Amino acid sequence: MAVAVEHPLDKYVRTEKLPTLWCPGCTIGIVMTSLLRAIDQRIREGLLRRDQITFVGGIGCSARIAMYVRFDSVRTAHGRTIPLATAIKILRPEHKVIVVGGDGDICAIGGNHLLHALRRNMDLMIIIVNNMIYGMTGGQVSPTTPLKLYTTTTPYGNPEKPLNIIRLACSLGANFVARGSATHPHILQQIFYKALGKRGLALIEVLSSCPEIFGRHIGITDPVKSFMTLRDKIKVKNNPSLDESEYDWEKGFVIGVYLDKDDPGYIDNLSLLYKSLRGF
Amino acid sequence: MEKRSLQISMARARHKIVVISERCKECGICITVCPVKILDKSSLRNSRGFRYPVASDENRCIGCRLCEYSCPDLAIYIL
């Protein structure tokens, strides 16, 4: 479709694939635009090169970000993004490798890979768009679905306690751990901006509203209401402590940067070990 | 002379709201987040049947870009 007007971010988007597949009011698009703004900011400041950014996405609604951005992007099977990104980073260490995926993609089926990437402090930026449900497959329970909630595969309520991704990431030695929310795009952009400058693993959990699927389960299907419901649950803190990372749909969520350190990442360790071996 | 140029700048809105109507999915987030509440659903529909937003009074736009930042579909921006 020929669109005469051009959005400021169009240069980073495969516009031929727009409109996106996301449902009306799905906030994954906000996550994508916030990320693109952060990238744009870094590129304009000369801190990042456009041809040195690689997106890796798996399967799921949020993984489609990799489909719409106009950078090198690789899509792969459900949950297998992290090992693929790891290999790209090892062979293209100058690249900023960004993994995008949903809570199901990265925490459930790709959970093992996440665990080991965190342990390695692998130099990746992992963005987990957490909408607390399996959206693309029609509303099944995910590892981050709130307790007792109805889903299509837990029709009598979810008996499982949801996963606190922040606590997991902090305990395993990532360099940068933050939680953002799609309802707060400015803060999200700042978090992404910071994360893009980190070595080692940067993990960002982004809470996102899903009016169509999650909304149906909680009884709020209106996009605006769904957006506002999540926004009302968000508390912004400057440097929240780990105890404040508690993941509870009833009590709300604290967003902010939970961990920010500068340990050597995997690539640093690897090149140090290989340096004497190769003489470069 | 001075007076005339002032009039022109008063008449012309400081911020221009551009809507790429074909990308809009009528979620209404931009309308809700706008702090001065100048956006509203258009009576017209785009080719997929969505009523995209229109600004009722562009002059009142304060240029906060909350609509631009909160649009999931890259459908609205401020010039």
Added chain:
Amino acid sequence: MRIDYISGNRAIAEAAIASGLKFFAGYPITPSSDIFEYLAEELPRRGGYVIQFEDELASIYAVIGASWTCSKAMTATSGPGFSLMVEGISIAVMTETPLVIAYIMRAGPATGVPTKTGQYDVFQAEYGFHGGLPIPVFAPSNPQEAYDLTIKAFNTSEILRTPVVLLSDASIANMFGKVLIREAGEIEIIDRRSIEILRKKGCEWSLDDVYEMKCVGDGYDIYVETLTHDEKNIYRPTTDVQRRLMWRLYRKIINNREVLFEYSFHNYGNKRCRNMIITYGSTFSSVSEAVRELNKNEEDFCVFKLKTLYPINEKIFYEKTRDVDKIFVVENNVGLYVKEIRSILRDKDVISISVIDLEYPDPDEIVERVREWL
């Protein structure tokens, strides 16, 4: 050029280095681990990377990722590991990612006897993944062939942009033999970046269905699509596009059957080949021993050893079997690959001789079983 006395696994590793291997990802599994260990020591010195991942799933995807940076990449595994990798191989087939998997078969099913041999997984190597598009499978029967076929596997994967399986087994893995090692420069090494040159120059390969590969870091807009896509790499869920894609991916391999199909034919001085034994892999050693015994009675046995299990060049099959009365297919399993041969040689008497043995099949047993049919 040098001659070395090495094991089958070591030959694979040496050939991989000679082919320009840049990245190896793996997970330890008997009997493939010594490929991994040897490369872990050797490859980093030559500018490559060898990484142990958390499982075989991660390994195969890491290999796919590495391949998308235009680096030659491989992994090595055995039956249970390959079962985990099949998901990724299907992705590699769809995304046309060149990679090599050294599949060292062991006695199965399940965990079976990890240190012992068998040929149980021929079909898994060929058809094990969803999508129904088989990939080239090479089966060496001694260390020298392991070396040569590994080089061929890398060249095939690069030129046809496809995953390739090198199907060895525990016996060959630990079999020592003289191997003529040719260094890079003495052998033809094809790189995916030279496909366009080959296409212009003209070559024995059929390259009509192969597209040029752009990698991560070449520009800024490559897009690797795992969904059904058209020629412009855009997702199109239509029958028309699905058909075009499926047939292209299928033709890409099958139209090169003449280049890919390798075999050796042994008539042991017989003028006529009345009885033919078809075999592949480590079972060939037992078969050649058995044939010596069988030929004593002037039965005129010859052996047709397959080095490529997929794709098969039917023309050569028809040619070789024109005057043959009986065909015996000797395998170290319950009789699997014989089904493939029966589907080609429909008018011939194809007899399955399956000898399950944790070591090499006993030649005497083969002789006994074959004589039952004479």
